Amino acid sequence: xxGTFVGMPAFxxxxxxxxxxxxxxxxxxxxxxxxxxxxxxxxxxxxxxxxLREAGRRxxxxxxxxxxRYLVQLEESVTAAGGTxxxxxxxxxxxxxxxxxxxxxxxxxxxxxxxxxxxEIGLNEALLDEGIRAYETDLAELxxxxxxxxxxxxLVPAIHRNRGEIxxxxxxxxxxxxxxxxxxxxxxxxxxxxxxxLHLREKFLRAKVGxxxxxxxxxETGTLVVVESEGNGRMCLTLPETLISVVGIEKVVxxxxxxxxxxxxxxxxxxxxxxxxxxxxxxxxxxxETADGPRAFHLVLLDNxxxxxxxxxxxxxxxxxxxxxxxxxxxxxxxxxxGHAYGSVYPGPIGAILSPQLRGTASExxxxxxxxxxxxxxxxxxxxxxxxxxxxxxxxxxRVVQGGPAVRQGNRVxxxxxxxxxxxxxxxxxxxxxxxxxxxxxxxQRLASRTRRLHPRTLPxxxxxxxxxxxxxxxxxxxxxDWWQRSRGGKDGVK
Amino acid sequence: MRxxxxxxxxxxxxxxxxxxxxxxxxxxxxxxxxxxxxxxCCGQAHYNTGYRHEAEPLARHFSDxxxxxxxxxxxxGSCGAMVRELYPRMGERARAEGRGESLAxxxxxxxPKTYELTEFLVDVLGVTDxxxxxxxKVTYHPTCHGLRSLGLGDRPRRLLQAVKGLELAExxxxxxxxxxxxxxxxxxxxxxxxxxADKVRSAESTGASVLCAADNSCLMHLGGTMxxxxxxxxxxxxxxxxxxxxxxxxx
Ligand code: SF4
Numbered sequence: 001x002x003g004t005f006v007g008m009p010a011f012x013x014x015x016x017x018x019x020x021x022x023x024x025x026x027x028x029x030x031x032x033x034x035x036x037x038x039x040x041x042x043x044x045x046x047x048x049x050x051x052l053r054e055a056g057r058r059x060x061x062x063x064x065x066x067x068x069r070y071l072v073q074l075e076e077s078v079t080a081a082g083g084t085x086x087x088x089x090x091x092x093x094x095x096x097x098x099x100x101x102x103x104x105x106x107x108x109x110x111x112x113x114x115x116x117x118x119x120e121i122g123l124n125e126a127l128l129d130e131g132i133r134a135y136e137t138d139l140a141e142l143x144x145x146x147x148x149x150x151x152x153x154x155l156v157p158a159i160h161r162n163r164g165e166i167x168x169x170x171x172x173x174x175x176x177x178x179x180x181x182x183x184x185x186x187x188x189x190x191x192x193x194x195x196x197x198l199h200l201r202e203k204f205l206r207a208k209v210g211x212x213x214x215x216x217x218x219x220e221t222g223t224l225v226v227v228e229s230e231g232n233g234r235m236c237l238t239l240p241e242t243l244i245s246v247v248g249i250e251k252v253v254x255x256x257x258x259x260x261x262x263x264x265x266x267x268x269x270x271x272x273x274x275x276x277x278x279x280x281x282x283x284x285x286x287x288x289e290t291a292d293g294p295r296a297f298h299l300v301l302l303d304n305x306x307x308x309x310x311x312x313x314x315x316x317x318x319x320x321x322x323x324x325x326x327x328x329x330x331x332x333x334x335x336x337x338x339g340h341a342y343g344s345v346y347p348g349p350i351g352a353i354l355s356p357q358l359r360g361t362a363s364e365x366x367x368x369x370x371x372x373x374x375x376x377x378x379x380x381x382x383x384x385x386x387x388x389x390x391x392x393x394x395x396x397x398x399r400v401v402q403g404g405p406a407v408r409q410g411n412r413v414x415x416x417x418x419x420x421x422x423x424x425x426x427x428x429x430x431x432x433x434x435x436x437x438x439x440x441x442x443x444x445q446r447l448a449s450r451t452r453r454l455h456p457r458t459l460p461x462x463x464x465x466x467x468x469x470x471x472x473x474x475x476x477x478x479x480x481x482d483w484w485q486r487s488r489g490g491k492d493g494v495k
Numbered sequence: 496m497r498x499x500x501x502x503x504x505x506x507x508x509x510x511x512x513x514x515x516x517x518x519x520x521x522x523x524x525x526x527x528x529x530x531x532x533x534x535x536c537c538g539q540a541h542y543n544t545g546y547r548h549e550a551e552p553l554a555r556h557f558s559d560x561x562x563x564x565x566x567x568x569x570x571x572g573s574c575g576a577m578v579r580e581l582y583p584r585m586g587e588r589a590r591a592e593g594r595g596e597s598l599a600x601x602x603x604x605x606x607p608k609t610y611e612l613t614e615f616l617v618d619v620l621g622v623t624d625x626x627x628x629x630x631x632k633v634t635y636h637p638t639c640h641g642l643r644s645l646g647l648g649d650r651p652r653r654l655l656q657a658v659k660g661l662e663l664a665e666x667x668x669x670x671x672x673x674x675x676x677x678x679x680x681x682x683x684x685x686x687x688x689x690x691x692a693d694k695v696r697s698a699e700s701t702g703a704s705v706l707c708a709a710d711n712s713c714l715m716h717l718g719g720t721m722x723x724x725x726x727x728x729x730x731x732x733x734x735x736x737x738x739x740x741x742x743x744x745x746x
Binding site: 011012015016019020025313314332333336337370371372373374375376377378380381391394396397398399400401402424425428429431432434435436441445448465466467468469470471472473475476478479480481483484485489490 | 502504506507508509510511512514515518519522528530532535536538540541542543544545546547548549550552553556584588591639640642643644670671672674675676677678679680681682683684685686687688689690691692715716718719720722723
C-alpha cells in the first residue's frame with residue numbers, strides 16, 4: 001500500500017473489502033465498542049459535561065471568528081520567545097519549508113511525535129524524496145510505518161491490526177529501520193511494548209531534529225501543547241536540538257484559561273481517561289545549557305484548505321474539531337467500513353466532513369464522503385465541541401449534487417455539480433413534481449397496487465443495491481388514501 | 496381537538512395498515528382524526544440527499560395542507576424530525592442566502608404542532624396505557640431520528656410496557672443505527688446491509704417474535720433483511736401493536 005491517499009476509489013468501493021473481512025470487522029468492533037463504553041463512563045462522571053461541551057464550542061467559535069487576530073498574536077508571542085514562525089498556504093509549501101529547515105541543520109534523520117498535520121501533507125514522503133528519513137515514535141504510528149501501511153484511526157492509527165499481526169511486522173521490519181526486534185518476540189503486549197521501547201530509544205538519543213504537531217497553541221504566550229499517553233512524544237519534544245512543529249491554523253486558542261476546558265474534554269472523549277498521562281508544553285527556545293528543550297524552534301502554520309473551510313457558514317464548524325476520535329468510535333459506518341475507506345488521514349465522521357472541505361469535492365472519493373453516513377447522529381451526540389456532523393454532511397451533499405458557491409484557494413467560485421448525479425437529480429425532480437401534485441401521486445400508487453402481483457422482490461438497475469441483500473416489501477392492494485376516501489377512516493363501517 | 500394525520504408518503508403507499516391502526520387507536524382514545532387528502536411528502540429524502548431546493552416546495556406544500564390543524568400526528572420519527580428539526584433550518588438557510596423571511600414564516604406554524612405518534616399519546620393525551628392487548632414477545636428498536644432528533648426517550652417503551660399480554664425484551668445495542676438512512680441504503684448498500692444484519696441478529700438474540708419500531712422505513716430495511724436471512728421474526732410498527740385489542744387483535 002502506498003503512503004499517500006491520492007487516487008482512492010469512491011467510499012462504497014473502498015468499504016467493500018472491510019465489510020467482507022471478518023477479522024478486520026472483528027478487530028474494529030471489539031476496539032470501538034470497548035472504548036465507547038469507557039468513554040461513556042468517563043463522561044458520566046462529570047456533572048457539568050454539557051456546560052463543558054458548550055464552553056468548548058464557544059471558545060472554538062470565538063477563536064475561529066477572530067482567527068486572523070489570534071494568529072498574529074501567536075506569531076508575536078512565539079517570536080518573542082525565541083521561535084520562528086513560517087506560514088504555509090498548502091501542503092507543498094509546508095513540505096518545502098520543513099525540508100529546507102531540516103537540511104539547514106545538516107541532518108538526514110528526524111524523529112516525529114504523532115502528527116496528523118504532517119500526515120495530511122505527506123511530509124514523510126516529501127522528506128524521503130530529499131534523502132531525509134523520518135522515524136515515527138508513537139507506538140501505533142510506528143506499527144503503521146513499519147508495516148508500510150496507512151493510519152486508519154485518529155487516536156489508534158493501527159486499530160485495524162491485532163497483536164499477532166503487530167508481532168509479525170516487528171519481527172520482519174524493525175531491523176531495516178534500526179534496532180531489530182528481540183529474538184523470540186511473542187505477541188504479549190508487554191513484550192511488544194518493550195521491543196518498541198528499545199527500538200525507539202536508539203532513535204531518541206541520536207536525533208538532532210524533532211518534528212511534531214500540536215493539539216493546541218496558546219496565543220497569549222506562544223505556547224504549544226501536546227497531549228499524549230506514551231511519553232514518546234515528550235522525548236521528541238525535549239531531546240532534539242531543533243524542533244519543527246507543523247500545526248493547522250485552527251488549533252490556536254486565545255489564553256491558558258481556555259485550555260482548562262479542553263484538557264478535561266479531550267482525554268475523556270478520546271482515551272476515556274480523566275487526564276492523559278503526558279501533557280507537554282513548550283514556549284519558544286531555551287538558551288541554558290542545562291535545561292531541557294530545543295535550542296531552535298520553528299512553527300509552521302498550515303492553512304491547506306482551512307481558510308476556504310472557514311468561509312463556509314455551515315461547514316466551518318468542522319474546524320472546531322479537537323481530534324478526540326470519539327465520533328469514530330461510535331460510528332456504525334466506520335465500524336463496518338474501516339478507516340482506510342475514507343481515503344484520508346482523517347477517517348470516520350469527522351473525516352467525511354473535513355476532507356471534502358479541505359480538498360474540495362472534485363475527486364471521486366471526496367464526492368462520495370458526504371454520503372458515507374446514515375445520518376444516525378451518534379457522532380454529534382458524543383462530539384465534545386458539538387460539531388453537528390449530520391448537518392454538515394447534508395450541506396456537503398448539496399454541494400456535490402447541486403454545486404453552488406464556495407471558496408477555493410481564497411477565491412470565490414461557483415462549483416459545478418459532481419459527475420454521476422444526473423439520473424438521481426432527475427428522479428428527485430420527478431418525485432418532487434409528483435408529491436406536489438397529489439393526483440399524480442395517487443395515480444402512481446394505484447398503478448403500483450393494481451400491478452402488485454407482477455412486482456418482483458428484487459430489482460434491476462440501481463435498485464439492485466437494495467435487493468441484493470434485502471427483500472422488498474410487497475405492495476398493498478390499496479394505498480391508504482383510497483381506503484380513507486372509501487371509508488372516511490372506517491366511519492362508514494368499511495374496514 | 497382537530498388532529499391531522501400526516502401518514503407520510505411511504506406509509507400511504509406501502510404500509511396502509513399502519514395508517515388504519517393510527518386512526519383506530521386515536522379514535523378509540525377520543526380523538527377526532529382527519530386525513531387531509533392534499534398531503535404528500537415532507538421532503539426528507541430530498542433534503543437529506545442534498546436536494547434542499549427541491550425539498551422547499553414540498554415543505555411549503557406541507558404547511559399549506561396542515562397549517563390549519565391544532566395538532567399534526569405522524570407515525571414516523573424521521574418525518575417528524577424533518578418538520579421539527581429541519582424545517583426551521585431550511586427557513587434559516589433561506590434567510591442566510593438573502594431570500595428573505597418568506598420560507599421561515601410559511602413553515603413556522605407547523606413546527607411546534609407536529610408530533611410523532613408516541614409523543615402525542617404520552618405528552619398531549621397524557622396516556623401510557625392505551626388499552627391494547629398483544630400477546631407476543633416484542634423487542635423495541637428506537638430509530639435514530641426518534642431517539643436523537645426528537646428525543647422520544649422511553650415514551651415508546653412505556654407505552655409497550657402497558658400493553659396487556661405483551662412481553663418486552665430489551666434489545667442489546669438498541670441505540671445503534673439499523674443502517675437504513677434513506678438513500679444511504681442504496682448509496683452504501685454493503686455497509687447498510689451489514690448494519691441491518693447485525694441489528695437483526697441482536698434482535699433475534701432476545702428470543703422475541705416481533706421487532707417493533709416507530710418508523711416503517713427502518714422496518715422495511717430490517718424486514719427485508721429478516722426475509723433474506725430467513726429469520727422467523729416479524730417487523731411490526733408500534734401503532735399496530737397499540738391499536739390491537741382483545742376484541743380486534745392485530746395479526
Ligand atoms: S469531530 Fe468531535 S468527536 Fe470527532 S474527533 Fe473531532 S472533536 Fe472528536
